[in-house]
Amino acid sequence: MPQEKISYEEIRSKKVEEYGTQFKDWIWILVKQYKDRTHFLFELLQNAEDAKATSVRLILEKDMLIIEHNGILFSKDDVVSITKVAKSTKGAGGAGSIGRFGIGFKSVYAYASTPKIYSGDYAFEIRDFIYPYEIHHIDLDHDWTRIEIPFNNGEIEPQKAFWEIHRALREQIRSDTLLFLNNISDLKILLNGSNDVIHISKEDRERKGTGGCVLDVSILYEKNRRQREEDYLLFTDCEEEAVCIAFKVDGKELVPVPNTSIFTFFPTDKESHQSFYIHAPFETTPARDNIVEDSERNKVFIGNICAGLQMAFCWMRDNGYLSLAGLNATYPIYQYPEDSIFYQIYENSIRIIAAGEKLIPTNKAGVFKSRSEILLPDNMSIVDNFDDDDIQRLFVSHKIFWIAKEISKDNCQQFREFLKKNFNFKTYTWKDVITRIDATFLKQKDIKWFERLFLAIRSFAVSRTENLGSHGIDVSHIPFIRLSDGSQVCAYDQGAPTVYINNPKIWPNKIENAFIHNSVIKTFYTVNLNVQEYNLVTIVLDDILPKYAERESIEVSAKDLKENISDLKIIKDAIQMSPDIKGSIRDYYVVTDGKQWFKPEELHIPSDFGKQKPEYRLLQGISTLRFITLNYKYDPKLDEKFFVDIGCPDTLQQKACTQNEYLDLVKKYIGGKEKEDIRQKIFKKTYQEGLRWNVLFEGFPEVMNQIDLKKSLGIAGFLSRFVNRFEIHGEIVGAMDQNFTGANVDSMQIYSALGILLSFVPWIYTKDGVKKSVSEIRRRDVNGLYEKNARRLMDILPFVEENQAIEAILAGIEDDTQKEMIKELLTDQESRDKFSKAWKNLKIKDLKNKDKKNKSPKEILEEAAKKKAKGAAPGQSDDPEAVTNPERRQKKLEDEFVKSMDFRNIVSKTSLRYTYQDRLSGEEKAFLKMQYNGYCQICKTTILKYDGEHHFQAINVMKTSELADQYKGALDTGWNSLCLCPNCAAKYQYGVKDISRFYDQVEEKVVEAGSEETIDIQISLQDKQETIHYTPKHFLALKTAMEVFSK
Known part of the structure; x- marks a missing residue:
């Protein structure tokens, strides 16, 4: 369509009539509404799109931007519109039009003062925003429109304008710029002439059968x-x-x-x-x-x-x-x-x-x-x-x-x-799925499936209800056992085993061999399904012991006794194979006195059965003991040791008295006040610890009545054999709090029940043949037969002290305070106990200090090299910290280590007392965290906690308890610590390790200035070569400590 003739002067005249001369401020408001003034590039592309252009060229030169497109040529209305404020001809374009020609085009004035437009027969320049002036045509294809945007508005230097638009064309005009345009399918951008070119082209293809959607x-x-x-x-x-x-x-x-x-x-x-x-x-x-x-x-x-x-x-x-x-x-x-x-x-x-x-x-x-x-x-x-x-x-x-x-x-x-x-x-949970499994389903699965399933469920699949817990699943009714004929059965049928893991020949059901030889499946069968081996132990547990589960009321016949002897011989063989079953046997009525059935603990082994037991005679006329039948004696296999193994006592049994029985003894032999003190301070408290106050033996205290010298010597001889099973007196503590803290904690020195009897009942004879209590005679006055037959007992009995010896000792002491203190130690049992305990602790401490005295880190490592000890280990961070000046840092560390060896300096409290990071504090923990960020110095892994922090364990290279005190002052420098994951820490602390060349390697290696490479120390853990990776700063602390302390 030919373009309409146009009079630019006429258009300018109408502008004056329409706007007068006060319009420039309006234009600048429109221009400056964009946050980014380069946004005008999109406005120019919008104008080309609305003009139905298919091809667009953007040409950036040093002093202007040019846009050329092959869209519809300008009309007279377009010229009027482009020189008006908020006026556009695009309404005729319908919904497909993008923006308002009048407003959008005004954005070019952010850079230009006199934009030029060439379109068909039209060639004009816009001055003062709204006045078009005709200009000369240029050589341009008649079907193309060209718009020139010169950088001449005086607001921005041309060079700055060039680079702003250059950046925008490269960064803002992207491949997706044409994605939603209906017309433009080819866009070429020439930057700085034609040296730098961006070309974007688009092709659309409609999918068949979608109606163009x-x-x-x-x-x-x-x-x-x-x-x-x-x-x-x-x-x-x-x-x-x-x-x-x-x-x-x-x-x-x-x-x-x-x-x-x-x-x-x-x-x-x-x-x-x-x-x-x-x-x-x-x-x-x-x-x-x-x-x-x-x-x-x-x-x-x-x-x-x-x-x-x-x-x-x-x-x-x-x-x-x-x-x-x-x-x-x-x-x-x-x-x-x-x-x-x-x-x-x-x-x-x-x-x-x-x-x-x-x-x-x-x-x-x-x-x-x-x-x-x-x-x-x-x-x-x-x-x-x-x-x-x-x-x-x-x-x-x-x-x-x-x-x-x-x-x-x-x-x-x-x-x-x-x-x-x-x-x-x-x-669905594991329980929902597993409980629906049946034999038909399982028969279709191969061995690999079983192996994979058992690995997944072995931690919670159980066959015994007592092991269920809160997360267990009972699988006893699931037919997991694959038989050799391809069928599936449960491990037990109504409590009786259907199979045995070793497939005994005499047993009808055989487990499929491939399943038995698969270690995962076999373990699941034995551990989770409780499939047993067919052996003597199984026979004892499943066949023999159930016969003795209840006490028979009828008298034991000769036939019963014969069967019982045969069963006991099998039980003895089973114990040799599996000693653990002894505990189970003790719960059954498996032995007899010849008349009735008893549990082993209820029948004693008589003297006639083996070694003599004179203590039994002490209870004649006082208490009746029951004994196993002597018929057992005539089978050589059933010896005394066997009956001891299954729980038959071979001497008087220890027993415990009640609180009331004990308090009655206290009141009778010591006094009512003492009885009430013990009741209030100890027995009324919720928790007690200390002296075992309730210890007695069978027949006590009755055995101490109507006593003569022979019986007295028998009691002494018997108790002398068991002095390690009881105490005469000692400390006991009562508290309402199980931690034994707070105001309601009381402690007392008291006698045990047996101690009361031995100390205050007249039962021991003097050299003069007089029966006295231990509390009223001196040891040297006791009949000499006691020293001969019961010295161990005599050593612990609280005889009256030798007053003359005490007076002789005190006479040689001039200081009254010392004399009073020593007198109390010699005469007061409670004071002696406290002193003895303190002295023992002091000696132990002295021995420890003596053992570690003057041990340097080198000596400790050399000792560790002689024996593959147990202990701790190291790791690495992603970014080891370099030491820019090793000599200067080493000098600083040397000064710190030397200063730390001065005993006048307080030893740092940050030494590694604890293993776990969340209980560690101070400089040492911070040093390790800074150096390794939680990464293990051996395996280089880290554990991320729920809060995003890295978990690690801080471990000592050498135990601080083995270090002399003078070497502990500089522990906060981290020289003796390692940052490890829990797995490597456990290996280093508790596993076998060889650090025999640790010291030599530290001596040989050096820290290079500025290097971030780790320094590696080779050790052996669990007989496997491992490497401890040190950051340069950490290693320098270790090396300097070794050198300073060795001097």
Whole structure:
């Protein structure tokens, strides 16, 4: 269509009439409404798009920017419009038009004062914003329009303008700039002449059968002769005012695009918070940098976008574009603020799944199911053992599927939390699944499946109800045992074993050999299912002992005794094979006195059976003891040791008296006040510790009545054999608090029950034949037979002190205070006990100090080298700290170590008293954390705690208890500490290690200035070569300490 004739002078005259001369301020308001003045580039592209241009060139020169396009040529109305304020001819373009020609074009005045326009027959220059002046034509294809933007507005230097626009063209005009344009398909940018070129071209292809709603878009982006091609799936609702959604793709994989903006043909400043593109002809702010939130028109567009999203994801699912990775990366789960119009997108994402759309991923690639068909495993290891077919078979349903295992990984956390927050899926636990297993199901599984399953459930699968606990699963009724004929059985049938792990020939059921020879399966059978070996122990436990579970009321017959002797001989052989069963035997009525059945502890071994037991005669006429039948004696296999092993006592048994019985003894022999003191201070307290006050033996205290010298000597001889089983007196503490702290703690020196009898009952004879209590005679006055037959007892009895000897000792002491103190020690038992305890502790401390005195770190390491000891170990950080000046730092460390050896300096309290980091404090912990950031000095791993902190254990190279005190003052420098993970720490502390060359390696190695390389020390842990990695700073502290302390 030919262009209309135009009179520029006429247009200028009308401008004067319309605006007068006071209009420039209005223009500048329009110009400065953009936050970024280079935004005019998009305005120029918008004008070309509205002119239906397919090809556009942007040419940046030193003093101007030129845009050329092949769109519709300017009309007279366009000339009038472009020189008016807030006036545009684009209304005629309909919904496809982008912006207001009048306002948008004014943005060029941020740089230009006199833009020039060449379009067909028109060639004019705009002056003072609104006045067009005709200019000379240039050589230009008649169908093209050219706009020149000179950098001449006087506000910005041309050079600055050039570089601002240069940066914008390179950074803001991206490959996606043309994505939502209907017309422009080719954009070329020439920077600084033609030396630097950017070329963007776009090609659209409509997908068949979609009615134009799905398009393949290919964009070729070339920059500096380097090309890259980007492919997109574009979805549109094909409305007149169309909304679009675009996903970047690589083949059939969705590629997430981070930090996309909302598009209104071109990107706005509004972030979409999605990994795909959203476009709609939104109503925007005048600067086109944001979306108008309260626009009803925009709300309609958001609704259309929501419908488009549902269509897009369903189409991509049905056409092979949707995978778990793609869904996780692109599904719109971002929760916008509730007062934002974009919040509908988040609600729509929930609504799509809630409505039953099949968008939940399963473990089969490309297969998605609705939320009602999806199951969640309580533990993902369930899915490793039971696939969808297994679950459908066990629960008799073909419409249940596990959710994809991959969703449990960290990269799916946000999508996983979205599903968890908004939907209630049915969850199956190990117990739900395992309890449905039957023999038919198991017969179809191979040995590898069993092995994998048993590894997964061995920590909580039990066959004994007493072992269930809160997390255990009873598997005793599951037929996990695979027999040699291919059938499946339970390990026990009504309590009786169905199989034995060693497949005895005489047993009818045999476990499949391959299962027995698989270590994992065999362990599960024996440990979890309690499958036993068929042996004597099993016979005893399963066949013999049950016969003696109850005490028979009828008298033992000769036949019964014969069978019993035979059973006892088998039991003896079983004990030799497995001594642990002795405890079980003691609970059965397995021995007899010839008349009735008893538990072993109820029948004594008589003197006639073996060695003599004179103490039995002490109880004649006082207490009746029961003895095993002498018929056992005539079988040589059933010796005295065997009966002792199963629990038959071979002497008088120790027993415990009650509190009341004890207090009666206290009152009778010591006094009522003492009885009440013990009751109040000790027995009324909730907790007691200390002296075992209730110890007695069978027949006591009755045996001490009607006593003669022979009986007295018998008592002394018997008790002398067992002095290590009782105490005469000692300290006891009572408290209401189990930690024995607070105001309600009382302690007393008291006599034990046996101590009361031995100390205060007249039972011991003097040389004169008089019967006295121990508390009223001196030891030298006792009948000499006691010293001969019961010296050990005599040594602990509290005889009266030798007063003459005491007086002789005191006479040689002049100082009254010392005399009083020594007298108290010699005469008061409680004081002697306290002194003895303190003296013993002091001697032990002296021995320890003497043992470590003058031991240097070198000597300790040399001792460790002679014996493969137990102890601690080292690790490494990602960024070892270099020592820029090793000599200067070493001098500083030497001064610190020398100073620390001065005993007048207080020893640092930061030495490693504790193993675990959360109980460590001070400089040493901080030093290790700074050097290694929680990474192990041996295996270089770290453990991340729930709060994000790194967990490590601080371990000593040498035990601080072995170091002389003079070497402890500088421990806070970290020279004797290591940063280890719990595994390496345990190996170093408790395992076998060889550090024989530790000291030599420290001497040989040096720290190089500025080096960040670790210094490695070789050791052996658990007979395996390991390396301790030191940072330069840490190693320098160790080396300097070794050198200073060795001097």
